[in-house]
Amino acid sequence: xxxxxxxxxxxxxxxxxxxxxxxxxxxxxxxxxxxxxxxxxxxxxxxxxxxxxxxxxxxxxxxxxxxxxxxxxxxxxxxxxxxxxxxxxxxxxxxxxxxxxxxxxxxxxxxxxxxxxxxxxxxxxxxxxxxxxxxxxxxxxxxxxxxxxxxxxxxxxxxxxxxxxxxxxxxxxxxxxxxxxxxxxxxxxxxxxxxxxxxxxxxxxxxx
Amino acid sequence: xxxxxxxxxxxxxxxxxxxxxxxxxxxxxxxxxxxxxxxxxxxxxxxxxxxxxxxxxxxxxxxxxxxxxxxxxxxxxxxxxxxxxxxxxxxxxxxxxxxxxxxxxxxxxxxxxxxxxxxxxxxxxxxxxxxxxxxxxxxxxxxxxxxxxxxxxxxxxxxxxxxxxxxxxxxxxxxxxxxxxxxxxxxxxxxxxxxxxxxxxxxxxxxxxxxxxxxxxxxxxxxxxxxxxxxxxxxxxxxxxxxxxxxxxxxxxxxxxxxxxxxxxxxxxxxxxxxxxxxxxxxxxxxxxxxxxxxxxxxxxxxxxxxxxxxxxxxxxxxxxxxxxxxxxxxxxxxxxxxxxxxxxxxxxxxxxxxxxxxxxxxxxxxxxxxxxxxxxxxxxxxxxxxxxxxxxxxxxxxxxxxxxxxxxxxxxxxxxxxxxxxxxxxxxxxxxxxxxxxxxxxxxxxxxxxxxxxxxxxxxxxxxxxxxxxxxxxxxxxxxxxxxxxxxxxxxxxxxxxxxxxxxxxxxxxxxxxxxxxxxxxxxxxxxxxxxxxxxxxxxxxxxxxxxxxxxxxxxxxxxxxxxxxxxxxxxxxxxxxxxxxxxxxxxxxxxxxxxxxxxxxxxxxxxxxxxxxxxxxxxxxxxxxxxxxxxxxxxx
Numbered sequence: 093x094x095x096x097x098x099x100x101x102x103x104x105x106x107x108x109x110x111x112x113x114x115x116x117x118x119x120x121x122x123x124x125x126x127x128x129x130x131x132x133x134x135x136x137x138x139x140x141x142x143x144x145x146x147x148x149x150x151x152x153x154x155x156x157x158x159x160x161x162x163x164x165x166x167x168x169x170x171x172x173x174x175x176x177x178x179x180x181x182x183x184x185x186x187x188x189x190x191x192x193x194x195x196x197x198x199x200x201x202x203x204x205x206x207x208x209x210x211x212x213x214x215x216x217x218x219x220x221x222x223x224x225x226x227x228x229x230x231x232x233x234x235x236x237x238x239x240x241x242x243x244x245x246x247x248x249x250x251x252x253x254x255x256x257x258x259x260x261x262x263x264x265x266x267x268x269x270x271x272x273x274x275x276x277x278x279x280x281x282x283x284x285x286x287x288x289x290x291x292x293x294x295x296x297x298x299x300x
Numbered sequence: 301x302x303x304x305x306x307x308x309x310x311x312x313x314x315x316x317x318x319x320x321x322x323x324x325x326x327x328x329x330x331x332x333x334x335x336x337x338x339x340x341x342x343x344x345x346x347x348x349x350x351x352x353x354x355x356x357x358x359x360x361x362x363x364x365x366x367x368x369x370x371x372x373x374x375x376x377x378x379x380x381x382x383x384x385x386x387x388x389x390x391x392x393x394x395x396x397x398x399x400x401x402x403x404x405x406x407x408x409x410x411x412x413x414x415x416x417x418x419x420x421x422x423x424x425x426x427x428x429x430x431x432x433x434x435x436x437x438x439x440x441x442x443x444x445x446x447x448x449x450x451x452x453x454x455x456x457x458x459x460x461x462x463x464x465x466x467x468x469x470x471x472x473x474x475x476x477x478x479x480x481x482x483x484x485x486x487x488x489x490x491x492x493x494x495x496x497x498x499x500x501x502x503x504x505x506x507x508x509x510x511x512x513x514x515x516x517x518x519x520x521x522x523x524x525x526x527x528x529x530x531x532x533x534x535x536x537x538x539x540x541x542x543x544x545x546x547x548x549x550x551x552x553x554x555x556x557x558x559x560x561x562x563x564x565x566x567x568x569x570x571x572x573x574x575x576x577x578x579x580x581x582x583x584x585x586x587x588x589x590x591x592x593x594x595x596x597x598x599x600x601x602x603x604x605x606x607x608x609x610x611x612x613x614x615x616x617x618x619x620x621x622x623x624x625x626x627x628x629x630x631x632x633x634x635x636x637x638x639x640x641x642x643x644x645x646x647x648x649x650x651x652x653x654x655x656x657x658x659x660x661x662x663x664x665x666x667x668x669x670x671x672x673x674x675x676x677x678x679x680x681x682x683x684x685x686x687x688x689x690x691x692x693x694x695x696x697x698x699x700x701x702x703x704x705x706x707x708x709x710x711x712x713x714x715x716x717x718x719x720x721x722x723x724x725x726x727x728x729x730x731x732x733x734x735x736x737x738x739x740x741x742x743x744x745x746x747x748x749x750x751x752x753x754x755x756x757x758x759x760x761x762x763x764x765x766x767x768x769x770x771x772x773x774x775x776x777x778x779x780x781x782x783x784x785x786x787x788x789x790x791x792x793x794x795x796x797x798x799x800x801x802x803x804x805x806x807x808x809x810x811x812x813x814x815x816x817x818x819x820x821x822x823x824x825x826x827x828x829x830x831x832x833x834x835x836x837x838x839x840x841x842x843x844x845x846x847x848x849x850x851x852x853x854x855x856x857x858x859x860x861x862x863x864x865x866x867x868x869x870x871x872x873x874x875x876x877x878x879x880x881x882x883x884x885x886x887x888x889x890x891x892x893x894x895x896x897x898x899x900x901x902x903x904x905x906x907x908x909x910x911x912x913x914x915x916x917x918x919x920x921x922x923x924x925x926x927x928x929x930x931x932x933x934x935x936x937x938x
Contacts, residue, residue, distance in 0.1 A: 141408040145461065149413055152464075178405045182465030189469040200471070213405055215921045216466075222917070223471050230473035248924035251916060259476075283912055288483040291860055 144170060144179040151183050155190055163187065171206065181211045181220075188223065200227050208243075218244045225256050234263055250280040258289065267293050342937050343389060345396040346929040350389075352937060357443070359388045385938040393931060394922055398459040401925050407458040414454050463918055470914030472906050478894045480909065481902065485892025487842040490850075490858050490884055491826050491869075493835040495813055497879035500805035511796050515789050522792045525734040529779040530751050533716055533725050534741065535705055537771035541694035546686055554689045555678050562681050567629050567671040570643055573611055574623045576661035589621070593655035593662035600652055600664070607652045607666045629671070639663060695771060702773050706765050709775045713761040716777055729779060744768040750776055757781065806879070813873045813881040820871050820883060835883075842890075851876050854884060863889045 096104065147170050154163035167187050170180040184203045191200035204227065207220035221240045228237035237260055244253050254277035261270035274290050343350040362384065402408070409417075419430040426434055439449050515522065555562070575593040577586055596614075599605050605613075614624045632640060636658040646653060646667040655662040678685070701723055708719035720727050730742060737748040750756055750763040756778050763776045816833050820826055830837040840850055848855050857874035861884070864870050869885040876882060 137406065138408060141406040142410040144406070145408060145413065145458070146410045148461065148465075149409075176406070178407055178462070182461070182469075185465055185469040189471055192471045192473060195474070213401075215924050218924075219466060219917050219921065226471055226473060226476070230475045246920075246924045248920040248927075249917070252913070252920070281916075283916060285480055285909065285912075287860075288480065291862060292483050292486075293862060 140174065141177065141179075144174040144177040147174070148179040148183055151186065155186060160190060160194070163190065171210075175210055176212060178211075178213060178216065181207050181213070181216045185216075185220070185223075188227075192227065197227055197231055201231075214245060215248075218246050218249050222249060222252050222256060225260075229256070229259060229263060232263075234260060251277050251282060253277075254280060255283075255286060255289075262289075340937055341934065343393055343396075343931070343933040345393055345931050346400055348396045348400060350392050350396065355389065355392060355938065358392055359385060362388050382938075386935070389933060389935075389938065393933065394926070395456070395459070397925050397929055397931075398462065398922065399455050400929070402455070402458045402462060407462055409454055409457045409461065414450060414457065417453060417457055418450070466921055467911075467914035467918040470910045470917060472909045472913070477902065477906050477909070481894045481897045481905065482891045484845060484905075485894075485897060486859075487844055487890045487892065488858055488886050489888040490840045490843055490854070490886055491837065492840070492854060492882050492884040493816065493826060493830040493833070493837050494876075495809055495816070495833060495835040495881045495883075497805065497809055497881070499834065500809045501801060501879075504801040504804040504808070506797055506800045506804070510800060511793065512789065514796055514800060515792065519786055522787045524785045524787050525736075526752075526782065526784045527732050527734040528751050528757065528781045529732050530730045530747075530756075530776045531716060531727050531779045532730065532741065532747075532774050532776040533705065533709075533720055533723070534728060535698070535701055535723065535725065535773045536769075537691070537694040537698040540697055540701070541687075541690040544690045544693045544697075546689060551682070551685050551689055552678060554692075555681070555685050558685070558688070559675065563673060563675040565632060566673045567631050568643055568667060569627070569629045569669040569671075571607075571611060571626045571666050571668055572624070573607075573614060573664045574661050575655075576621050576623060577659075578621075589662055590655065590657070592621075593664060597652075597655050597664050607664070626668070636660075639665070643667065698771050702765065705773060705775060709762045709765065716762060716775065719775065730776075732780075732782075741768070741774060744774075747774060747776060751778070809879075809881050810873075813883055816883045817871055817873050820885060826883075826885060829883075844892075851882070853877065854882050857882075858884055858886055861886050 147166050151163050151166035151170070154160075154166060164187065167180075167183045170177070170183045174180050184207045188200045188203035191197070191203060201224065204220045204224040208217055208224065211217040211220065221244045225237040225240035228234075228240065237256075241253060241256055241260070254273045258270045258273035258277065261267070261273055271290065271293050274286055274293075278286050278290070340352055341349040342352055342355045418424060418435070423438065424430055424435045436446065439446060442449075444452075573593075573596060575589045575596070577589050596610060600607050600610055611624050614622055630640075630643065632644075634640075635643075638656055638658050642653045642656040642663075643665055646665070649667055649669055651667050653663075653665040655664055704722055705719050708722055709716065712718045716727050719725075730740075731738065733742050733748070733751075735748060735752055737743060737745065741747055744766070746766045746768050750766055753763070755761045756763050756776065760778055763774075766774045766776070768774055812833055816829050816835070819829055827837050829835075840848075843850060843855060843858060845855065845859055851874075853874045853876050857872055861870040861872050864886055869887045871883065871885045874882045874884055
């Protein structure tokens with residue numbers, strides 16, 4: 093090590109500070125901004141989520157009170173201000189159900205399409221595809237329903253997917269394909285109503 | 301020497317030593333970073349761990365829920381520990397998956413919602429309102445801090461919102477509902493031949509050689525199970541009671557102590573006139589009732605009417621808001637305290653009280669009679685006193701003796717003798733029994749389990765004290781053991797014959813039914829075929845899925861069959877509950893009339909379908925979410 097006198101040492105430190113001081117201050121400042129920015133961002137996100145949740149809860153209460161207009165208003169607020177929140181998607185699911193119950197099919201379709209366009213969670217989008225297919229099938233828009241079914245990504249939804257395929261084939265008067273689809277649904281888990289639908293089909297050709 | 305080491309400990313020597321030291325530190329130190337504080341996890345879901353403690357808590361809660369649901373009569377299958385543990389673990393894993401997904405996606409309930417949920421929980425309420433004290437106490441008892449409980453609840457409320465949002469919003473369209481109703485109410489016409497099983501069973505015959513062959517092949521099924529005899533000491537307060545000696549003096553002082561038991565307290569009978577306060581009363585109602593009662597009381601008190609006259613008049617007029625009547629005999633503690641105090645304040649029979657307020661309203665009470673306190677004499681209840689005295693004494697002795705039994709049977713694990721001598725008990729011997737148990741003390745499952753336990757059966761030691769009932773303890777040890785043994789052919793011959801005959805008859809009738817079915821499919825006339833194969837042809841029109849009088853196996857098969865096409869019947873075979881076979885031909889199917897289906901049932905069906913569909917979609921969602929995480933479970937640590 094070289095030997096410095098005290099004065100030389102002070103001088104060296106000053107020199108060094110001149111060269112690097114602003115960089116260090118900037119570094120500390122950036123660090124503080126990042127820390128506080130992050131904390132602000134997380135608490136803001138939590139607050140946003142809580143607000144969205146409150147709107148959703150209000151919407152549910154409006155639906156139980158049969159106040160459809162108020163429910164729609166709450167839903168619209170969610171779609172406008174919290175479009176990234178899953179609560180907006182859940183709200184659209186609830187509103188779509190209400191619309192189907194009120195026989196307002198175009199509205200139900202619009203709600204479900206909103207989810208398809210906006211949902212962050214793939215699973216919710218898949219559910220929206222399935223329900224959309226169900227409504228379109230009811231409206232006789234078979235090709236569009238078909239398109240929705242091909243958009244479903246996750247294999248976890250196979251029971252419902254295959255049942256809908258079967259229903260679609262049946263609507264297109266293709267009972268053989270419908271049977272195959274229903275049987276696929278049954279082997280994926282099935283439900284009580286699949287057996288009913290299967291028994292109603294004409295016997296398979298090879299057994300005749 | 302140290303100086304030499306210091307001198308040498310530089311350069312390559314030092315580096316080599318340090319290098320060598322690094323190796324063990326690196327290898328043996330490192331695992332502590334992964335094991336954390338040594339707490340074992342039962343599962344890991346992504347970054348979240350499920351500790352054994354958390355699992356145990358969830359498991360205990362589940363057990364308590366089941367116990368509360370079924371009381372004492374729990375189905376043992378439900379308490380299959382391993383299965384239950386797996387289920388609880390699966391639930392916890394799903395919870396963690398949903399928790400992380402909810403957090404990432406931005407699902408979080410507000411403080412207001414959380415508060416409502418807590419305040420609205422009935423467990424935290426006293427008399428219908430939230431009780432903060434009770435809330436804190438219950439959380440403490442469950443081992444939660446307020447903060448951790450509220451965080452946990454907040455999370456589960458958020459995931460519940462996700463569940464509800466998906467599962468409760470499933471769609472069922474009207475067209476689809478029509479289709480299902482059409483299928484559910486479909487009517488089918490059937491012709492069916494029933495082939496009775498009994499003649500086949502009668503005709504079946506079994507050769508001796510077949511019996512022997514079957515016996516040899518299935519030897520394992522014809523084993524006399526493993527069995528044991530045990531010696532045991534039986535200590536119970538009930539038996540001790542018989543040996544307790546009693547003196548007249550002891551009994552008398554016991555009688556004095558327990559005199560309250562042998563006394564009947566004073567009883568009073570009364571009538572009342574009640575001006576009621578309605579349950580949903582408005583502010584003015586209480587004052588109005590009070591004034592009305594006061595008015596009635598004034599008429600009686602001033603001597604204008606007697607209580608009896610007032611009561612009779614009101615009884616006849618039946619004005620609303622007033623009830624009158626004889627209340628009969630009243631013991632203390634039966635009625636509202638305010639009422640009771642007033643009644644017992646009345647001195648002589650016939651006295652009438654001022655209006656007294658109770659939650660029901662305002663009562664004017666008349667004392668109708670007094671039955672004074674009565675005490676049974678010692679001689680009257682001597683027998684009962686003796687019995688109770690003995691039981692009490694026996695219980696005290698039982699605790700001492702049970703302790704001695706525990707100590708001695710544990711100190712001398714190879715013999716019951718020391719304990720038997722110390723307690724003055726006889727060593728008793730059980731008859732032979734297997735794992736099914738038997739009569740007497742063998743009816744206690746604890747005894748049977750202990751008899752076949754490792755300690756008793758394999759090591760030949762005393763069992764631990766088995767508390768089979770309150771105040772009843774047994775210690776057992778093995779007397780004799782016999783391994784499972786094959787039974788002789790003669791002992792099981794009848795069983796085998798029965799079994800083989802049934803098998804043969806079933807095979808024959810199945811063959812016949814199948815031939816009949818094939819001929820019918822080929823176009824044979826069912827009437828003729830029925831005659832040929834010894835069956836009977838029946839027809840049934842407009843059979844529905846439910847509510848039919850036909851055998852349920854026939855209906856099930858008839859609706860499992862595809863619809864007949866072009867007048868060609870669908871044909872199949874069903875096995876009935878009693879073994880009979882039926883060849884069924886569905887000749888016609890008419891769809892049900894959707895418009896005749898009752899509206900409320902339609903509503904219920906729509907709900908059921910939507911519920912099922914929603915739940916299935918939600919389960920699919922959870923299944924899909926699970927795949928987003930690395931999930932490791934340790935079934936061996938449960």
